[in-house]
Amino acid sequence: MQVPQLLVLFGSQTGTAQDEAERLGREARRRRLGCRVQALDSYAVVRLGLPSKFIFEFVHEVPSVGTEGLKLASSDPQRPPSELQPFLAPVITNQRVTGPQHFQDVRLIEFDITDSSISYAAGDVVSIMPSNSETHTQQFCRLLGLDPKQFFLLTPREPGVPHPPGLPQPCTVSHLVSRYLDIASVPRRSFFELLACLSPHGLEREKLLEFSSARGQEELWEYCNRPRRTILEVLCDFPHTAAAIPPDYLLDLIPRIRPRAFSIASSLLAHPGRLQILVAVVQYQTRLKEPRRGLCSSWLASLNPEQGPVQVPLWVRPGSLMFPETPDTPIIMVGPGTGVAPFRAAIQERVAHSQTGNFLFFGCRKRDQDFYWQTEWQELEKKGCLTLVTAFSREQEQKVYVQHRLRELGPLVWELLDRHGAHFYLAGSPCTPLSPELLDPLHQLPADEEDNLSPPQDARAPDSKPELEALSTVEEQEECEGQAEEECPICTEPYGSDEQHQALLNCGHSLCVGCLHQLLGITPRADLGRVCCPLCRQKTPMLEWEICQLQEELLRADGPQRPVPIASTTPLRPGPGPWGSLEHRYHLRFLAGPVGGRSCLPFLPCPPSLSTWLWTLRERGPCARRLSLLSLLALELLGLVLIFMPLMLLGVFFMLLDRSSH
Template identity: 35%
Template sequence: MAEEIDFNKLSITDEVVYDSSLAESRPLLILYGTETGNAYDYALLLAATCSRLHFKVRILSMDDYFLTSLNKLTTEKCIIFITSTLGQGDLPNNCLRFWKFMRRRSLASNLLASTYFTTFGLGDSSYPHYNYAVKKLHIRLTQLGCQEFSPRAEGDEQSPDGVDAMFVEWEKTVRKNLLNLFPLPPGIKAISEQILLPPRNPIKLLENEIIPTVGKSDITLSRSDKTMPVLTGRVLLNNRITDKSHFQDVRNLRFELVDEGSDSVKAPAYSPGDTIALYPSNTDMDVDALIQHQGWADLADTRVAIEGDITGAPGGLVTTLTVRSLIKYHLDIMSIPRRSFFSQIWHFASDERERERLQEFSTLEGLEDLYDYANRPRRSILEVITEFSSLRIPLEFLFSLIPFLRPRLYSIASPEHTDSTTPVSLELVIAIVKYKTIIRRIRRGITTNWISTLANNDLIPFTIHKTTLPVPKDHSVPLVMVAPGTGIAPMRSLILTRHQEDKLHPTEKGSLTLFFGCRFKDKDYLFSDEWPRVHGLTVLESFSRDPILRTENELPSHTKYVQDSMYRYRDILVQKLVHENGVFYICGSAGKMPREVRITLIESIKEVLDWDDEKVGVWLKDMEKKNRYLQEVW
C-alpha cells in the first residue's frame, strides 16, 4: 500500500479544476441498493467527494451493474457499496440479480482478488435484522478475495443524529484511505469546494421540438424502463374507511390491471407482504411556480434529452420528456433538501449574502443549522429556491441537482393471487398525509395528495415488488399478528389468504390471533366489519383515545395500546408461540412500537413460564433464525 497521507493536511487551492483526462486513469465504482432512495442520496454525496479527488466515478444500482457491466467485475479497481436492509434482513429489490450472482457456489475464492472495497449500511436498530444486508454483502465480498481498504460502517435511523453522523465520519475515513491507496500525482491537488463540478447528467434542449404537456395525465403511463415495466391500473374504488369526523383520512384503494392493447384484464401474481409502488407527480401549480421563478416559461414545453448514463430513475423516464414533464414526473421538488443539494445550489445565487447562507448549509459545520432551517420546519426544495430570490439554476444542472421523484411503496391488502391468467383487483390501505409545520404551513404528502383525488376509472402507473414475508405452508401453524393502524394492510392480506386456503384444507385450520390498535373504536377501527366472517380469527383490540370503563369483574373494558393487550392476554401469547410453535408478525410504524412489543413479549414469557433472560434470549434468537419472528415496519 502507498505511503500514508494525512488527509487533513492535503493542500487545496481554488485554481484546481476538474480534469477529465486525469480522472480517466482513476476509476471508482459506487454500487447502491435502495427502496426509498436514501442509499442513492448517500452515493451521490460520496461521488461528489471522490470527484474532487480526481476519480472518475460511476454510480449504479447493483442490478443496473449486473445488467450492463457484470463482465467487467473482475477488472474493477475499487468498488464502494452502499445499501439499506429490508425487513427480514434482505437486500433491496434493485440488488437481487447481482446478489443472486454473488451467491453462486461456483465462483472462485480469488474472483475479486484484484479489487479493493468498502461498505456502508443504512439500517434501523428497531429491526431484529439490523443492517443484515450490508453485513452479508461484506462477508461475501471477503470470501471472493476482495480486499477491504476502509472499514465497514453502519448508520442507524434510531440514533439521535440519524444516519448522517455516521456517514460523515465514515466518509472522512474513506477519503483518507482512498488517497493512501491511490495517491494524487505530484503537483496535483484536490478540487476545492469553491469549484463547481460538471453536472452528472447535463440537460440538452432539442430546439424546434415543442410538445405541450399541461393536463396530459397519460404521459406518466408510458416510461422507458424495460427491466421493470411500469404497469397501468384502472381505479375501481377509492373509499375513505375512517369516520369523516376523524382527523386522519385513510383510503381503501382498489384497482385492476389494464392489459394494454386489449380489453382483457389480468393481474400479476403476488403474495402477502408484497408491495405496490405508485408513481406520483407534482401538482401543476408547484411545477409552474418553479418554471415561473426560474424564467423557463418559454422553454417549458421544449423537448429535452439527458446526456450520460442515467441511473436511479425508478421505472425509467417518461417517453414524452420536456422541461415541464421532467419536473412534474421525475424531480422531487417537494422533498426536504439534503446537504448534497446545497453543495451545488449556492453556486447559482448572485447575491453574496444568499450565497454565503446557502454554502453554510453544505458544510459539516452547518449540519445543525441545516436541520433547523430545512428538516424541523420540513421546508421543500421548491420553497428554498423561491425564498432565495437571486437563485437562477442553469437548465443543464437541473437533473443533477434535484433528487428523483421516487415511487412510494404500499403493502398489498388483498388476498394472495397466484394465477396471472385470471382477473383480480388489488387493494391498498393508505393514510392521506396532511399536517401543519412549525412555521404554520400546510404540508401534504405528494403521493397521498394525488391518491385523494383519484376517481373511478382513472388510470394509474404502478409496479409490484416482491418481498420475503415467510408464511408457513402448514396451515395448522398458529399465526399471531400485531398490527396497529395501517399496519393492518399486509396482515389483512395474510388473514384473507389463510381464510381462502382454509376452505381448500378444512382439516388443517390453524388459529389466527390479531392484536389490533387504533385511536377510536367508532372512528378508525379498520375493516372491523370483515373480521367476524373469518373463521378461526380472534381479534384483541386496543383503543388509545376511548375512555376505559370497568366491567362487572373489575377488568378494564379495553386496553390502550397493542403491547397492553399483549400483556393482558399473555397466556394466549405463550400458548400460541411457545407451546404450539406459532409465527409472530409485527407490522406498522417504526420507532417505539416494535421495541415495546418485543419487550412485552419477552416479559410475558418470563412471567408465564418463569424463564430467565438468557433462556428467553435463546428462544427469541431461534424464533428469528427459523423465520418465526417477523417484522415489517416503516
C-alpha cells in the same frame, strides 16, 4: 496523456450515500479527473452509469419517432411490471375509512390489474411512483422561467452515460417536473453547494455558501431540516438564484422521485383482478405556516376516479412476511392501526384455503373512528374463521393497548406457541416504530405453566394442532415521509401540555419534553450535550433545543424580577448632569432602605405597588429611566404642594380678613 478514471460506487436506500457519492463525483470532475458514479447493484450486473451532466436541447416540433416514448409505463403483458416499466393501474375506488372526527385521513384505495401480468400473494409489497401536484409543478416552472408544454431532448456530455431511467425521449418540461424531479423533498447539503455555484446574486450566493460550509450546518438544520422545508420552498426564498438555474443542471441539482412501498391489503383469491392498499395520509405541522404533507400519500388521496379515469404507475415485489403453507398451522397476528393491512390479505387467503387458527390482535383509538374492516372481521368471527381481540385506547379513562391484551391472553398465546408451533407476526409503520413492550408479555409467560393453559372465556380455542417453530417478523406497511404523530411514541400521551410539549430531534423524530428530560438524565458523560434518539439511535446535539427552551421560558415569564436592595454604607455620589442629580436623589430617597420604607419625602408614605412600577419602568431602557426619574420628581413636587397648600390657603384667608376689617 490518459486522464485517470475514478469510479465511485454507492449503496443507498434513503439517498444519503448517493448524495455523498454525487458530491465526490463533482469534486473529481472539478479537478479534471474522469469520474463515474454508479450504484452497487447496477455496476456488477448491467454496467449502468448514474446520470451526471446532460444537455437540454429544446425542440419546437416533436419527432414522430419519439411520440411513443411519451406513453410511459405501457408495459408488455408478457413481462411483469418493474421500476423501469411499471404498470398504469386504473383507480377503481378511493374512500376514506376513518371517521370525520378522526385526526388522520386513512384511505382504502383499490386498483384494477386485470390487463397486467401482476400476481401477488399475502405479504407482498406494491411500489408506487408518485407525482408532484399540478400547483407545485406550475410554481416551479414559473420560478425557473420554463414553459411546461415545451419538449426537449437529453444528450449526455460524457460518453458511456445512459439515459435517465423512467424518462421518455423526447419529454415535456411538465412531465420532467411532475413525475421525475422530487421538488417536495428536503434538500441536502450538496444542494446548497451546487446552487451557490450557479447563483449570480451576491447576497443569495453568500447565504448559500454559508449553508454549504461546515460552520453553517447548525443554521442549515434550523432553516431546512427542523421545519422540513422543501426544495421548492428553498427556491422561493432565493428567487434570483432560481431564475438563473440552467436547465442542464436540473438532474444534478434535484434528486429523482423515489417509489413508495405499501403492504398489499387484499388477496387475489377474494378479489380477483384487484389490488387494495391502506394509506394513512401524512400531514403534520412545523413552525412553518404551510403544513407538511407526504408526497405519495397526499397525491393518492387527491385522486378521484369519479371525476374521470385515473391511473397510477405501480409494480409488485416480494415482501418479508412468509406465512405457513400447511393448513393446520395457527398464526398470531398483532397489527395495531394501519399495520393490520398485510394481515387482511393473509386472512383472506387462508380463509379461501379453509385454514383456521387465525388469531388477530388489533388496536386503534376508538371503535367508531378507526376500526378498519370492522364488519368483515365480525363476519369472519361469526363463521369461526377468525379469533379477534381488540384494544381501543381512547374509549376509557385508562388506556388499553394490544400488549395489554397479549398479557391478558397469555396462557392462550403460550399454548399456541409452545404446543401448536404457531407463527407470531408483528406489523406496523416504520415512521412510528412499535414499542418493545409489545413483546414483553411473550417473555413474561412462564415456560412451565402447563396446568393453567385453558383459554379465557372471551377467546376462541384453535381447531388445529400444528407442530412448527415460532416465527416473529416485522413488516414495513406504509411510507415514512415525516412526523405526523399526534402523541409521543414513548409514553403514548398526546401533545399539548407543558410536560407533553412536542420536541423535534435532529433525525426528524419527535417526542414529548418529559421523555426528553428522561433521556437527558441517562446520557453518559462521554456524550454530554447529546441525546440518542430511541427510535433510530441517531445522536442529536441538544444545544439548539436548550436555547429554544430558554427563549420560550423567557417569553412566558413576566419580566425580570426586582432584586432586593442592599443598604450601602458608603455615601452615594451624584452623577454628571441633571439626570445624574435626579438619580442620586432617587437612590437616596428610594433605594437606600427597604422597598416602601422611604418615599419621595421622608414624612410621606410610598405604596409598594408604585415602587414596583417605577422600578420596572426604569429597567426598560434609557428613555424609560428618564421618565421614571421625572415621575419621581413630579411626585416630590406634588407632595410639596399638598403639604404647603393648606398653609398658603390659611395665609390668604387671614389676609382677606385683615383687608375686610380695614
